[in-house]
Amino acid sequence: MDNRPIGIFDSGIGGLTVFKEIRNLLPHEDLIYFGDTARVPYGSKSVQVVRRFSAEIASFLTLQNVKMLVIACNTASALALGTLKTETSLPVIGVIDPGVRAAIKGAGEGPIGVIGTRATIASGAYQDRISRLRCNLRVVARACPLLVPVVEENLMHSDIARMALEMYLGDFKKQQVSSLILACTHYPLLKDLINEFFEGKTLLIDSARETAIEVREVLQARRINTAATQAGRETFFVSDSTEAFADIAADFLGRPVAGECFLHSWQNEP
Numbered sequence: 549m550d551n552r553p554i555g556i557f558d559s560g561i562g563g564l565t566v567f568k569e570i571r572n573l574l575p576h577e578d579l580i581y582f583g584d585t586a587r588v589p590y591g592s593k594s595v596q597v598v599r600r601f602s603a604e605i606a607s608f609l610t611l612q613n614v615k616m617l618v619i620a621c622n623t624a625s626a627l628a629l630g631t632l633k634t635e636t637s638l639p640v641i642g643v644i645d646p647g648v649r650a651a652i653k654g655a656g657e658g659p660i661g662v663i664g665t666r667a668t669i670a671s672g673a674y675q676d677r678i679s680r681l682r683c684n685l686r687v688v689a690r691a692c693p694l695l696v697p698v699v700e701e702n703l704m705h706s707d708i709a710r711m712a713l714e715m716y717l718g719d720f721k722k723q724q725v726s727s728l729i730l731a732c733t734h735y736p737l738l739k740d741l742i743n744e745f746f747e748g749k750t751l752l753i754d755s756a757r758e759t760a761i762e763v764r765e766v767l768q769a770r771r772i773n774t775a776a777t778q779a780g781r782e783t784f785f786v787s788d789s790t791e792a793f794a795d796i797a798a799d800f801l802g803r804p805v806a807g808e809c810f811l812h813s814w815q816n817e818p
């Protein structure tokens with residue numbers, strides 16, 4: 549038994565989609581969430597920069613005494629999971645393998661679509677893993693860089709969101725994809741609109757639920773579940789824009805969030 553919290557991070561609010569599933573599955577665990585709202589988006593940044601940001605957040609969460617790290621961000625999972633694993637003795641879980649598992653379960657005969665950030669799509673992480681597991685499944689992948697700012701700006705129900713989806717998803721409709729992987733943890737926040745675009749005919753897949761299941765498995769395998777029987781504590785840190793984060797998070801989680809602003813001068817550290 550281990551009563552320390554689980555650390556979960558993303559470049560912004562997208563990782564809350566994973567946080568929510570972990571909370572549903574593990575109601576007694578204490579959770580600490582970190583959203584790097586000062587430096588979002590990660591999807592347009594280089595491998596080195598995403599690795600450095602991820603390592604900094606992992607160090608911060610380690611100082612908060614977490615027992616495990618969940619990278620609730622596809623971009624950081626694609627670019628930094630391997631290096632983070634070598635830099636910490638804590639168990640580290642990313643969202644890509646759980647996402648691929650969810651996709652393979654739901655894919656049918658395809659073709660299967662993948663949408664994500666520029667960095668995630670360019671890394672080929674989903675395309676490679678899917679073709680290794682189901683080599684005859686055709687994969688159509690596309691980067692959708694405007695969708696993260698739409699979500700971070702709380703414009704999920706706006707005409708701008710609709711126009712961006714039309715621009716990015718038209719081709720998937722033409723190619724009649726049977727399922728679409730939302731390979732960015734921000735995108736499930738646009739699920740209703742994406743469903744509307746496909747008129748409910750395309751299965752939308754995200755990694756949040758599978759990731760939560762993997763977290764539970766790791767806790768059990770290492771015997772580090774909490775012994776607590778009361779509802780777990782939740783702490784949220786962001787690197788900037790606390791109020792905007794608190795508003796969207798409260799909307800999405802359906803309850804107010806206690807925010808703490810983690811103010812840290814990343815660049816000017818001695």
Ligand code: DGL
Pocket residue numbers: 558559560562563588589590591592620621622623624665668696731732733734
């Ligand atoms: N939510 C993230 C992901 O899953 C990152 C988006 C971004 O910061 O560009 O890729």
